[in-house]
Amino acid sequence: MTPAAYAELNLGALQHNLDRVHSCAPDAKVMAVIKANGYGHGLIRIAEALKNADAFAVARVDEGIRLRKAGFSHRITVLEGFTCAEELQKLQHYQLDAVVHCLTQLDIFETGAGQQAIAIWLKLDTGMNRLGFRAEEFSAVYQRLIDCPLIKQPVNLMTHFASADDINDDKTLKQISLFEQTVAGLSGECSLANSAAILGWKSSLSDWVRPGIMLYGISPFPDATGQQLGLKPVMSLHSRLIAVKPIEVGDTVGYGGSWRCETSTTLGIVAIGYGDGYPRYAKAGTPVLINGRRVPLIGRVSMDMLTVDLGVHSDAKPGDSVTLWGEYLPVEEIALWADTIPYTLVCGVTQRVQLVEK
Ligand SMILES: *Cc1c(COP(=O)(O)O)cnc(C)c1O
Numbered sequence: 001m002t003p004a005a006y007a008e009l010n011l012g013a014l015q016h017n018l019d020r021v022h023s024c025a026p027d028a029k030v031m032a033v034i035k036a037n038g039y040g041h042g043l044i045r046i047a048e049a050l051k052n053a054d055a056f057a058v059a060r061v062d063e064g065i066r067l068r069k070a071g072f073s074h075r076i077t078v079l080e081g082f083t084c085a086e087e088l089q090k091l092q093h094y095q096l097d098a099v100v101h102c103l104t105q106l107d108i109f110e111t112g113a114g115q116q117a118i119a120i121w122l123k124l125d126t127g128m129n130r131l132g133f134r135a136e137e138f139s140a141v142y143q144r145l146i147d148c149p150l151i152k153q154p155v156n157l158m159t160h161f162a163s164a165d166d167i168n169d170d171k172t173l174k175q176i177s178l179f180e181q182t183v184a185g186l187s188g189e190c191s192l193a194n195s196a197a198i199l200g201w202k203s204s205l206s207d208w209v210r211p212g213i214m215l216y217g218i219s220p221f222p223d224a225t226g227q228q229l230g231l232k233p234v235m236s237l238h239s240r241l242i243a244v245k246p247i248e249v250g251d252t253v254g255y256g257g258s259w260r261c262e263t264s265t266t267l268g269i270v271a272i273g274y275g276d277g278y279p280r281y282a283k284a285g286t287p288v289l290i291n292g293r294r295v296p297l298i299g300r301v302s303m304d305m306l307t308v309d310l311g312v313h314s315d316a317k318p319g320d321s322v323t324l325w326g327e328y329l330p331v332e333e334i335a336l337w338a339d340t341i342p343y344t345l346v347c348g349v350t351q352r353v354q355l356v357e358k
Contacts, residue, residue, distance in 0.1 A: 004271040005239045006354040013232035014049040017215045020230050024198050025205045033212035035059035040347040042355055044070050061087050064096040092116040099123050101131040109148050119152040124182055126175035128162040135182045154188035164196035165220045172201050196220035218342045225330040235346055236326020239272035241318050253307050254299030259284055266310040270322045275303040277349040279338035286337035289323035290316050
């Protein structure tokens with residue numbers, strides 16, 4: 001019997017997608033971004049499937065510690081760095097690399113917390129206006145860091161793009177050139193590119209690339225699917241039909257009665273909802289795959305169920321398998337129907353969905 005809701009993971013696709021990164025950036029080392037529980041796919045299994053990457057990146061210290069405790073000896077960068085001496089000591093103890101992006105972190109380093117030196121990535125804010133130092137203060141900060149005994153030399157240098165997924169926006173070129181000007185003459189390796197830049201902005205590749213979403217087989221661009229970019233989707237989300245019934249003209253479906261039947265048809269009730277991470281804002285018409293056939297979502301998605309219009313001549317029956325996104329139904333397409341990005345869909349799959357390795 002198939003579970004009510006499960007996500008099938010094609011782990012072999014991760015190596016394929018990593019190969020794709022190498023073919024786009026043949027001279028760069030790869031820091032595989034596996035934050036947020038490996039974009040919802042499971043941190044440890046994703047790290048295992050990507051063990052050929054040169055390094056890993058996570059957002060938070062505890063994610064890095066989980067990887068060390070599971071036995072990974074790769075370099076691991078903590079993208080948000082640390083905010084207090086206690087966290088710095090954890091980075092030292094587990095030998096995790098820290099992103100340094102604000103002056104508080106320099107003060108903590110200089111008060112000499114802990115014993116062991118760690119490697120760092122000094123972050124320049126080139127226009128994202130999230131983490132990083134401004135260009136004007138960068139060289140003074142760099143000088144302070146090269147004098148700090150708790151920091152392994154050379155200091156590495158990074159930035160992050162705000163609009164790399166828009167190939168027509170020259171903001172990325174401005175960010176690249178501000179980065180190049182600011183780090184000119186400084187020693188240390190450089191890293192700029194996320195997935196969109198790896199696929200779309202060749203001049204950003206540099207020493208290290210930081211792919212996230214493309215490793216999971218998903219396009220960073222709103223107008224393309226991963227498959228069109230030579231990627232293979234890792235996650236396919238499945239459920240099953242639990243009821244099939246006719247509906248008459250004038251009847252409405254679901255909470256609020258937002259969908260009204262115009263010509264009599266057959267409804268299919270699918271055992272998955274927003275409690276599993278299927279987006280409640282998916283509009284009527286969002287495709288759902290049943291027995292290899294696309295049928296439209298109708299009415300509001302509820303917590304544990306959603307409804308589809310099977311059409312008059314359907315032979316679908318309770319127990320039939322249903323695909324919500326994945327190999328034959330791009331998650332990128334579902335994201336458009338739900339006014340979101342595919343990142344939120346895969347990250348949002350909830351605890352009760354069984355993750356099954358293919
Ligand atoms: C999440 C993240 C990445 C990866 O971004 P994708 O768009 O998923 O490729 C790279 N660098 C930083 C700093 C990030 O936060």
